[in-house]
Amino acid sequence: VWFTLKNINIILVETTHPGNIGAAARAMKTMGLESLRLVKPKIFPHADATVRAAGADDILSRAVLFDTLAEAVGDCKFVFGTSTRKRSLQCEVLGPVTAADEIRLHIENNVPVGIVFGRERTGLTNNELDLCQKMITIPTNPGFSSLNIASAVQILCYELRKNVPETDLGVADEIKESGAVEHAELNFLDPDKPRRLMRRLRQMFNRTGMDQNEYNIMRGILTAIQEKVNQK
């Protein structure tokens, strides 16, 4: 699954500060994304972009420029917009975790995806919003929701990478140690087809990144159910 992250298109619309473009490229590359598209950047290329890319210059030099968002998303079968504000949007609004999971499913099915980030101050126009099937909102402090555009790119790329089980080795180790999967397998799954459910369980645990406390709660619930079964 890993390499497919490269196929997700990050699209920046009329970015004002070239430093933000460079920082977005760096944010993408640290998480394994590679495809950057720029719709009419105010100043690009620029030294600020290169400095802030800090070694992710290859992402910048391969960035593709477009005149309109419509052209930039022309080959994307599914387009996600981003917004820090809860606008009166007609389309579905997702949180970063749900959005990352949907995007992961799209790329697993070879559906080209674009994630669109609007202008620093004014975001996306209504015409541009019409090109987005769904919106992604990163929850922020209601008193200060001024999330930097490269920070928004960083958070979404982080969530996208987190959803790739193979790379999240720390979580996989915890699952093993917690014994929660084995607990579920030994006691509750249909003995005729445990492997399929096991795989689904493992995928879910891998993707949610549950911690020790949450495993303990799950085990507590499983134990309670087991007691109920035994009472019968």
Place this chain on the structure above:
Amino acid sequence: VWFTLKNINIILVETTHPGNIGAAARAMKTMGLESLRLVKPKIFPHADATVRAAGADDILSRAVLFDTLAEAVGDCKFVFGTSTRKRSLQCEVLGPVTAADEIRLHIENNVPVGIVFGRERTGLTNNELDLCQKMITIPTNPGFSSLNIASAVQILCYELRKNVPETDLGVADEIKESGAVEHAELNFLDPDKPRRLMRRLRQMFNRTGMDQNEYNIMRGILTAIQEKVNQK
């Protein structure tokens, strides 16, 4: 729980670029954190810090300066270090999700916590690492792990905020819509004490930020268990 995020101390050690300090302040404030401590910043205050803070100047002006990390963490009962590299560390290394959950528990118990971010190029010294009880590593692209320090602050602050159920309204809505909690309640929980387990389930769902697919998997498992119970 919400206001307690303010009590988490973000500590930057010998940061070279003032712009990174400003960007870290902005990253903190967007997620509701307020306490910034600086150990011997190379240049501070500086116009670059103020510009990149983009309105989070109050965090900068209230930032407390220290000569050593030992002094900066003097009142912290629990200190988390951060590293992008998997060093040969003697202490426990956590992923961001697990770390955020542990930190949330600490602040709920009024335990003062510090999260330490090392120098841009060289990170933390061995003496500084000795002051950290646990380390946090953000999973990155093995081929390009150069995560910007303010981006690392952003990701951790994002995970910390995500763990506060009251604010993650989007996820709470999804839980309601999914019906997964009601499914669990109606069919599987001890009818004598459903409320306590319900609360724990809700907390877990809130904190993990499960998506629609994962709820569907959970519901599938619950249905399979129910069938087993009915067969008895």
